[in-house]
Amino acid sequence: MTLDPTPVRCCDVVCRDLARDNVLVYGVHSREARVVARAAADALVAARRFRPLAEHIDLATRGCPAEEAANIQSGLLALADAGMFVSFADLRRVCVPDEAPPPIDLVAIPSADRPAAAERAVASLLLDARRFARDRELVVADGSSDPSVRADYRARLAGLARAHAARLVYVGADERREFIARLAARGHDPDLLAFALADPERTGMAYGTGRNALLLRAVGRRFVCLDDDVIARPVDPPDPLPGLSLFTGDGEGYDNYQPQDIWFYPDRAAAHAAARWSDREALDGHAEMLGRPLPALLAAVPAGAPIELDDCLDRAILRRLRGGQGRVRVTFQGLLGDLGWYAPTWCLLFDRANRERLLASEETYRRALASTRQALRLVRRATVGDGRYCQGAVLGLDHRDLLPPFFPVGRYEDGVFRTTLRALDDTTLFGHVPSALVHEPVAERSWAEGDVWRPGGWVRLGEIVVQCVRAAASPLPMPALGAHLRELGRLAPADFRAFVALRLWRQKELYARHLEILLARHGGGPSYWADDVRRHLDALAEHAATREYPAPRDLLGDGGDPDHALARAQRLVARFGELLVAWPDIERTTAELVEAGHRLGVTLA
Numbered sequence: 043m044t045l046d047p048t049p050v051r052c053c054d055v056v057c058r059d060l061a062r063d064n065v066l067v068y069g070v071h072s073r074e075a076r077v078v079a080r081a082a083a084d085a086l087v088a089a090r091r092f093r094p095l096a097e098h099i100d101l102a103t104r105g106c107p108a109e110e111a112a113n114i115q116s117g118l119l120a121l122a123d124a125g126m127f128v129s130f131a132d133l134r135r136v137c138v139p140d141e142a143p144p145p146i147d148l149v150a151i152p153s154a155d156r157p158a159a160a161e162r163a164v165a166s167l168l169l170d171a172r173r174f175a176r177d178r179e180l181v182v183a184d185g186s187s188d189p190s191v192r193a194d195y196r197a198r199l200a201g202l203a204r205a206h207a208a209r210l211v212y213v214g215a216d217e218r219r220e221f222i223a224r225l226a227a228r229g230h231d232p233d234l235l236a237f238a239l240a241d242p243e244r245t246g247m248a249y250g251t252g253r254n255a256l257l258l259r260a261v262g263r264r265f266v267c268l269d270d271d272v273i274a275r276p277v278d279p280p281d282p283l284p285g286l287s288l289f290t291g292d293g294e295g296y297d298n299y300q301p302q303d304i305w306f307y308p309d310r311a312a313a314h315a316a317a318r319w320s321d322r323e324a325l326d327g328h329a330e331m332l333g334r335p336l337p338a339l340l341a342a343v344p345a346g347a348p349i350e351l352d353d354c355l356d357r358a359i360l361r362r363l364r365g366g367q368g369r370v371r372v373t374f375q376g377l378l379g380d381l382g383w384y385a386p387t388w389c390l391l392f393d394r395a396n397r398e399r400l401l402a403s404e405e406t407y408r409r410a411l412a413s414t415r416q417a418l419r420l421v422r423r424a425t426v427g428d429g430r431y432c433q434g435a436v437l438g439l440d441h442r443d444l445l446p447p448f449f450p451v452g453r454y455e456d457g458v459f460r461t462t463l464r465a466l467d468d469t470t471l472f473g474h475v476p477s478a479l480v481h482e483p484v485a486e487r488s489w490a491e492g493d494v495w496r497p498g499g500w501v502r503l504g505e506i507v508v509q510c511v512r513a514a515a516s517p518l519p520m521p522a523l524g525a526h527l528r529e530l531g532r533l534a535p536a537d538f539r540a541f542v543a544l545r546l547w548r549q550k551e552l553y554a555r556h557l558e559i560l561l562a563r564h565g566g567g568p569s570y571w572a573d574d575v576r577r578h579l580d581a582l583a584e585h586a587a588t589r590e591y592p593a594p595r596d597l598l599g600d601g602g603d604p605d606h607a608l609a610r611a612q613r614l615v616a617r618f619g620e621l622l623v624a625w626p627d628i629e630r631t632t633a634e635l636v637e638a639g640h641r642l643g644v645t646l647a
Contacts, residue, residue, distance in 0.1 A: 051090055137337040163271070179210075182270075258642050401568055524619040
């Protein structure tokens with residue numbers, strides 16, 4: 043039998059076990075169903091690389107008894123006939139070029155109580171803009187509560203505005219109050235607006251409020267948001283790769299979690315000495331990806347450059363690509379310097395080259411965990427994914443269409459934002475720019491001994507919010523998602539505790555299973571890594587059934603009451619739901635105020 047030599051791979055399918063070694067396979071794109079032997083269905087799902095069908099059959103049947111091989115071959119042929127495979131040519135057929143996007147002309151910095159850091163970040167952006175003759179608007183959202191600190195911000199930033207003849211906008215507490223009053227005068231709830239833009243709960247960790255202020259400032263625009271301890275000095279990958287890669291996981295598991303390559307260094311000097319400093323504009327990678335449809339991004343890949351799809355585990359993306367769907371709404375950029383992780387726990391999940399570098403020796407591993415967190419992390423080629431690895435130190439946002447608000451309270455607000463956005467639109471994609479910027483906190487940070495395994499025993503507020511959002515049937519309109527969260531806020535405390543615990547236990551089950559798979563895959567070694575994995579899993583088992591476990595550690599504090607912390611989390615989830623319900627109208631009113639000449643913030647000179 044002569045088979046078509048065109049390279050193909052598995053497209054979007056759904057498999058249902060019918061017992062007695064039979065599996066029903068349904069092609070979501072072709073809308074055809076076939077019942078085949080389980081081994082044939084497994085071979086289809088494993089066919090992630092583009093190969094001729096004959097090669098897929100050969101790989102799946104190699105070493106099998108003759109009868110089993112015949113069943114696999116006949117099953118794969120039947121599945122191919124039913125449209126369960128897709129060729130690269132099929133995907134490229136819908137890839138139509140678009141117009142090259144303009145440069146990013148708005149850069150925003152959320153900050154609080156760090157005027158010197160914000161001044162340094164803005165100065166680096168102004169130098170980058172002058173070098174490349176870019177006319178950018180720079181906005182600083184200052185969340186400082188002390189009037190003298192806010193005055194220091196304004197003085198420093200006004201000095202930069204005068205020195206560089208720059209468009210520099212300041213958004214402090216006074217500016218937020220004034221804008222809240224304008225929105226309230228048009229019928230919006232001032233208390234809800236304060237929840238989005240201030241810290242009425244007095245948590246002391248209202249990190250998302252600055253980002254929400256920037257969303258209102260940037261309504262209808264693309265912009266890049268930088269943490270105030272980031273410096274606009276770009277770094278190229280050590281071994282850059284051409285083309286474009288699709289890198290996604292599958293469901294809520296942890297396969298393909300980390301798209302970036304990571305190198306650790308003993309200190310800042312070593313990290314900077316090893317860097318390949320770039321002569322490109324600091325933010326140009328965002329402009330090339332942000333807001334563009336996936337078909338247009340693929341069409342823009344130069345002839346001869348590779349388009350890597352082997353790591354696209356989410357087959358639904360390929361189906362949507364065939365339908366011309368999928369747009370990059372968010373972009374990320376790498377970091378050189380402080381890694382930006384609250385704990386080194388994610389090191390336990392490293393695979394491929396990251397794992398090889400980290401576990402080259404016990405000394406290398408221990409040094410990475412005990413160092414000043416100095417590292418280079420970035421993708422080596424432009425990458426599009428599902429955003430499951432989401433860190434917002436450098437974040438591009440396409441706000442020309444409605445984006446959701448950030449969860450105002452707690453760290454991991456970037457991860458909550460990603461989950462919320464995907465719950466609203468499951469065709470949303472996330473781009474990774476193949477470069478890094480310098481991340482240099484005012485004070486050097488380090489991890490404590492045991493930080494690699496200790497987080498197994500506790501939960502953060504952001505994790506609870508993510509599970510509440512994921513529990514909704516998606517995709518949903520923003521008000522409907524908000525109503526879902528609001529209803530969770532109305533549960534009896536015991537019911538909310540049970541709901542949160544069950545969701546968290548399921549996620550931790552997936553996490554623990556993934557770590558056990560890694561242990562088995564690597565033969566339980568090396569021992570120094572495996573010991574930390576087991577201690578991490580032991581911490582999870584020790585604490586998962588305790589009264590304290592579902593309570594968010596960042597609201598609990600030392601010696602706090604778990605019931606009070608969980609009740610506070612429930613109240614915040616409900617309030618976030620109310621904000622989601624109101625947010626589209628808030629954005630519309632904001633756009634009207636902008637048209638009337640009333641933007642959030644004051645221009646400095």
